Amino acid sequence: MATKRTLRGVAVVIIVALRLKKVAAAMAVGLSLALMGVPPATHGVVTAVAAGTGWTTYHKDGTRNGYDASAPAFPATGPPSTKWSTSLDGSLYAEPLALNGVIYQATENNSIYALDEITGAQIWRWHQFAPQPDPATAVGCGNIDPVGITGTPVIDPTAAIIYAVGLVAASGGGTKYQLFAVSLSNGTLVTGYPRDIGQPNPIYLQERAALAISPSGGMVYVAFGGWVGDCQPYHPYVIGVPVGASLGQPQLVYQPQSSTQGEAGIWGASGPMVDASGNVYVTTGNGSYGSGTPCNNANFDHGDAVIKLSPALGELGYWAPSNWCALAAADSDIGSLGPLLLQNGQIFQAGKPGDGYLLNSASLGGIGGQQFQAHIDSCPTSDAVFGGDAYLAPLVYVPCDGTGLIALSINTSTNTFSVAWKSSFAFTPTAPIVAGGVVWTMGSGHLYGFDAVSGSLRFDVAIGGHTRFATPTEDNGWVIVPETNRVDGFSFNWQSLGGVLTSDPDAAAPAATREDVFARGGDGALWHRMWDGTNWQPWESLGGGLGSGPGSIAGSATRIDVFIRGLDGALWHRQWNGTSWMAWESLGGIVTSGPDAAAIGTRIDVFARGGDNALWHREFDGTNWLAWESLGGSITSDPGSVSWGAGRLDVFARGGDNALWHRAWDGTNWLAWESLGGTLTSAPDVGSCAANKLDVFARGGDHGLWRRSYNGTWGSWSGIGGPFTSGPSTICLPGTTTLDTFAAASNYSLLKQTFAG
Template identity: 35%
Template sequence: MRPGFCSVAVAALTTAVALTGPATRASAAADGDWTTYHHDNARSGVAAGLAPLGTLSRAWTATLDGAVYGQPLAVGDRVFAATENDTVYALDASTGAVLWSTHVGTPVPRSSLPCGNIDPLGITSTMVYDPATGLLFALAERTGPEHVLVSIDAATGQVSEQRAAEPPRGDVIAHQQRAALNLLGDRIYIAYGGLAGDCANYIGSVVSLPTTGPAAPDSYAVPTTREAGIWAPGGATVVGDNLLYAVGNGESTSGAYDGSDSVLALSPDLQLADRFAPSTWAADNASDLDLGSMTPALVGSYVYTDGKRGTAYTLRSGSLGGIGGQVAQATVCRAYGGAAVDADTVYVPCSDGPRAVRIDSAGGMQVLWRGPSTAKGSPVVGGGAVWVVDYDGGTLFALDPATGSVRQQISVGVCPHFTSPTLANDRAYVGTTTGVVAVAGA
C-alpha cells in the first residue's frame, strides 16, 4: 500500500439500501441528464432540452439527514444528493422516494475545527457521475480529520472504493473541500480551499485520482506561503485540455507575485499551463478582494472572470495573459458562485442580484440587466428562463432572459449559500438546508 493511500473498507461504512427495482448498472448519460456541476465541464449551466416554462408547483420534498450544499445530479429517473452528514442518496425523480442511501463516514463537528461555518462538515462539494463506469464520486470530510474520495455504484448504492485525497501542503484540518468535483478523461479532480474565517495553515491546491484502482494522487499547490484557496462552488471550467480554477487571496501584499488572486490553467497532469492575475493583485490580497469567489466562465473564445472587488475581466481562452494581461475589464458586481453561459451572454451570480452580461466579438462587456437583489444564488438556464435562488429567503425565481424580470417564483425553503438548481426531467431540483425540493413546471 502506498503511503497515504486508503484501501477499500466497505464493511466500515454504514450503508442502508432500499432499492425499488432490479440492481442493474446505471445507464450511460443521456443528453437531458445533469451529471456534474452546471451540467457539463464547460460549466455552461444550460439545459437545452427543457420544456418551456409552465406553472411552477412543488412536486415533492425529500427530507434528508443534513444540508445539501452541492448541486443535485440527475441521471435517468434518479436524482443524487449528498449531505453534510456524509450520506449520499438516490431519490426517485418522480416522487422523491429514497431508492438507496449510503452513509460514508462520520462528519467533522464544528467544535473540532479551528474556524468555519458548516456544522457538521461532511460532503460540501457537488458530486460527479461517470457514465463509463456507472460510478458516483463524492469527497467526504470525515472525523480524523481526513478527506476521502468515495466511489459508489449509482445503481445499488454499494461503495466501490474509498481513497485518501489529502491536500499536498498545509494542515489537513484547515482545508475545506467546497469546489465541485470534475471528471476529465479517467480522472477525478478535487480542489481545496480553507474554512470560513481563513484560519490556520491552508494552501489552495488540486488533487486528482483515477476513476478506479489504487494510485498515488497527482497534485498542484499554489506557490504561496498560506491561503490562496480554490473554493468557488463550480470547481474547474474545462477549456480545451486544461482545467481553469479561480484562486483566492494569498498572504503576499508586496514583492514577488505568489500565484494567488488568479485564474489558473492546469494541465490534466496538474502542471501549471497558464495564468492570469489582475495588476491589482497585491491590493486585492491586502483587502480580501480576490477572484477566488466565482468559477471562471467560458464565453465563446473568451473567459469571463469576476470576484470580490467587483471588477470583471475577459481573457483569451488560449492565452490568459499573465499579470494584467486581460482583453478588457469593467465594473460589473461582486460575484460569488457559478455563472451560466448561453451563446454570448453570461449570467453572473452577484451579491446584490444576478446580472446578464453580453460579451462582444472583441471581448468587450455590456451589462444588459440586473435581476432581483435577493437572488444571490448561482444561475442556470433552461425552458426559456434563467433560474436563480434567493437562498436566505428560500425562493426560486424564473427570470426572463431578455429583461431579468420575474416570470414566476416559488418557495423552496432556506438553502445553503451559493445554491444552484439542477434542471432535468422538466423539473428544477434544489438542495436545501434539510434536503431536496423538486419543482414541477420547469
C-alpha cells in the same frame, strides 16, 4: 366537475342577454363545522417524463455554464404543476445532480441519496462513514459542523458511478479526506474505494469546491482552500485522483507556492473547470502577500489568479489582475467563484470586487493580461459575486449580492461586454442556471425564474431556507432545489388554454377523447372551450348572465349539462344534446354559491349553497326534476361533487372553519358530515377514476393547489404549488386514469395539468 367562487377575467367579449326568472324556495339551517389545521405536504403523483441528458457535475458540464440545451421550453408563466419535497439526514451544500430520471444529493452527514425525479421518493441511500466535527474549530476557524460531503460530487455516466469527497475519522486519530465511489445502480461502495487523499491537512484546508472529472473519466480533480477565518498555514491544492482503469496509480498534486508563501485557496463552490482537451482551470483566493498598488509582481503568490493546468496538473499559464496585491490586502478576492468557459474559447471571471474580466483561454496573459475588464453595472464593489454564474450565448448571467441578477452580453468581435438586462428588484441571488428559456436562481425564500432574453420575471415560487452558495439543478423540465436539509422538485408543465377568467373553471368529459371546460368571462357570460381528442378548439360564448361560476356534468357521450346561479339568485341550466346547445331554463331556488353536479346513469344531482348557508340538493331522475332538499351543514364555498358508480355520491365544501368537509350518499342514506382538515382559500373539486377512489383538489393558504386522495382510506395532503387565482376543477376522462385539473394563473388565464388518478 364542480365550480367555485369568483376571480377575475374568459376570452372574447360578446354579451348575450338572458332573462332569468326569480323563484323562491325554502331552505333550512344545518350543521356547524369545527376548525382543523393544514396537514403536512407529501409527494404528489404525476405522469412520467422521459430521461434527458442529465446534470452530472456542478452546473451541468465541465465548462460550468449551467445551461441545459435539451430542456423543454417552460410555459410563459404560471405556478408549478407538481411539487415534491424530501427531507434528508444532513445539511446540503452540494448541488443536486441528475441522470436517467434520478436525482443524486450529497449531505454533510456523509450520505448520498438517490431520489426518484418524478416523486422524490428515495431509491437508495448510501451512508458508510460518520461525518466529523469541524476540525478547524481547533484553530478558531470553520462554520460547518459536522463536516461530511461539502463539495458537489461528479458522476461518470459511462461507469455509472458518482464520486464524492468526504471528511472521515483517521485511524491514528484526527481526520482525513477520502474519495468515495458509489454505484448508481444499487447505492453500494465500488470495490477499491474509498481512496485517501493524502496531501491537504483538514485542520487548515476545506474541500468546498465542486469535483471535476477528466473527459476520459480516468481522473477526478479535487481542489482545496482555507476554512472560513483563513487559519494558516494553507495553500492552493488541486489533487488528481486516478479512477476507473487508472485506479491505484499515484495521485497528482498541484501546489504552486514556495515555503514562504501561503493562502490563495481554491474555495469557490463551482470548483475546477475542464475544457474539451482535459485542461483544468481554477481560480484562487487571496494570497498571503497583500499591499497597496503598484504590486511588486516579484512577490506574486498565485493568489487572485486564474490558473490553467494540463490534465497531468502541470501549470500551463495564469492570469491575475494588476491590482492582485491590493485585492489580497482588502480581502476582496476573485476566488469566490470559478472560471466560466465561453463558446469562443474566452473565459469569464468575476469575484468579490464586482468586476468582470474576459480572458483568452489559449493564452491567459499573466498579470494584467485580460482582454477586457469592467465593473458589472450595479454590483457591489466588495462581497459582490459568489458561487457560480451561467452562460447561454451571448449572455452571461451574474448573481450580484444585494443587487439581483445581471445579464451581460458578450461581444466576441470587440472582446467586450455590456449589460443586457438586470432583475427589476434587488435581492441576493444564488448561482443561476439556464434551462428552457428561463434563468433559475434562489433568494429571499423564493425560487425565481427570469426570462433568459428579456429578464422579465416569469416564475416566483416560495421555498424554504438554503445554505450559502446553493444552486438549483434542472433535468427533464424539473427544477430541483437544495434547501437547508431537504430537496424540493418542481415541474412547471401546465398547459395554457388562454382566456381571462372571472370565476373558477369547471370541466366535463363526455368521452376519453372529448373534454369541455367552462368559466365565466369578463362580459359575465358563460364561455366554453372543447378538446376534440387532438386539439383545443377556440373559446365560444354560451351566453347568459352569470352570478357565479359554472358547474358541469357529462352523463353520456351525447349529453352535457351546465348549471349556474343566475343574476336573480336562482339555479339555471343549459344542456348540450349531442348536436347543439338547448335554451337556458330556470330550476328555481335561491342559491348563494355556484352549483356543481354529478351523474349516475341518466340521473343528475345538482348541489349549491342556500340562503341559510346549508348545502342544498336537487335531483333529476331521468324524467323530472324532484324537489329541493337540504343536506345541512354550514358551508362557505361552492360545493364539489362526483359519483364513482351506482349507489354512491360524494360532495365536498369548505366549512366555516376553512377546513374541507365531506358528505356521502351510500345509495340509501346521506352519511354524516366529516372534516378532512386543511385550510382552504377556495372551493374544492373532486374527481374519481374508479370505485372507492377520490381525488380532491383545493387552493390552500399559500395560494397553491393541494390534493388529498382516497383509496379506501384518506391519504395526507400533498402540495402541488402555486400561486393560482382561482379554485381548481378536476375531471377523470372516462375509462382512463387520466385526471385533468384546471385553474386560473396569476394573469387569470386558464391552465391545465394532467395527473395520475
